[in-house]
Amino acid sequence: MPYSARVNTSDDEVTNRSSSDQAGAHSADTQRTDILAGVDDTPSDRDRDATRWHGGLDFGLLILRVVLGGTMFAHGLQKLFGAFDGPGIGGFAQALSGPFGYSGNTTLLSWITALSETLGGLLLVLGLFTPLGAAAILGVAANVVYVKWANGFFMGNNGFEYELLIGTVALALLFTGAGRISVDKNTPWRRRPMPFALLGLLLAAAASVVVLVVFR
Incomplete structure (x- = not known):
């Protein structure tokens, strides 16, 4: 028996939009984390170099x-x-x-x-x-x-x-x-x-x- 094309419901649209928002938020959080990591690590590395024994x-x-x-x-x-x-x-x-x-x-x-x-x-x-x-x-x-x-x-x-x-x-x-x-x-x-x-x-x-x- 032939199947009819499935019609997206409003629940499907809400689910897709939620998944997309979560993916975007995860990407933005990752970018912010990477940027902040670079900023936070630089001073500590410099301070370690300044106090390293030679x-x-x-x-x-x-x-x-x-x-x-x-x-x-x-x-x-x-x-x-x-x-x-x-x-x-x-x-x-x-x-x-x-x-x-x-x-x-x-x-x-x-x-x-x-x-x-x-x-x-x-x-x-x-x-x-x-x-x-x-x-x-x-x-x-x-x-x-x-x-x-x-x-x-x-x-x-x-x-x-x-x-x-x-x-x-x-x-x-x-x-x-x-x-x-x-x-x-x-x-x-x-x-x-x-x-x-x-x-x-x-x-x-x-x-x-x-x-x-x-x-x-």
């Missing part, structure tokens, strides 16, 4: 910080207290007005230099507020390089090679950050040092210009 790099940064910071800390103590057969504030003030050619308030400049070396060096050793410590050392080194520029590069002629090396290491630490073996380990300026490095560089440059303008 033994060689972090140990190397520790060596640079301790050697540079310890050296400048000792120089600061020489100026502040006359430690390690240093000149003390008065002796360093005389040196500033003599060989270095500063004509302003050299006693005040002696205090500024001594505190910059002592506190900046200590911050570098600890890896604490590293951009600030590196900027302090960089500012001092930049001033000495400027003063000694006419003497040439080599130390035998009282040149600026030592101060250039000190300033270069401080500048490098500004941009690398302290590394993970530091008090700064979980700080924003350790994880993303670039903006703080630029700020520190600006502070060092501004301080150097002010010292040269006011005290020379």
Whole structure:
């Protein structure tokens, strides 16, 4: 017996429409999930990269910080207290007005230099507020390089090679950050040092210009 063509009822249309809506909603949910997954995963991956241990790099940064910071800390103590057969504030003030050619308030400049070396060096050793410590050392080194520029590069002629090396290491630490073996380990300026490095560089440059303008 021949079958007659089946006629869609209103119930069939409702069922088909419901299935289509569910399929569309599932597709939209999938798209939203995929988009959100990409957004959510990116910061966490970046944070994991920023805190991932890298033994060689972090140990190397520790060596640079301790050697540079310890050296400048000792120089600061020489100026502040006359430690390690240093000149003390008065002796360093005389040196500033003599060989270095500063004509302003050299006693005040002696205090500024001594505190910059002592506190900046200590911050570098600890890896604490590293951009600030590196900027302090960089500012001092930049001033000495400027003063000694006419003497040439080599130390035998009282040149600026030592101060250039000190300033270069401080500048490098500004941009690398302290590394993970530091008090700064979980700080924003350790994880993303670039903006703080630029700020520190600006502070060092501004301080150097002010010292040269006011005290020379």
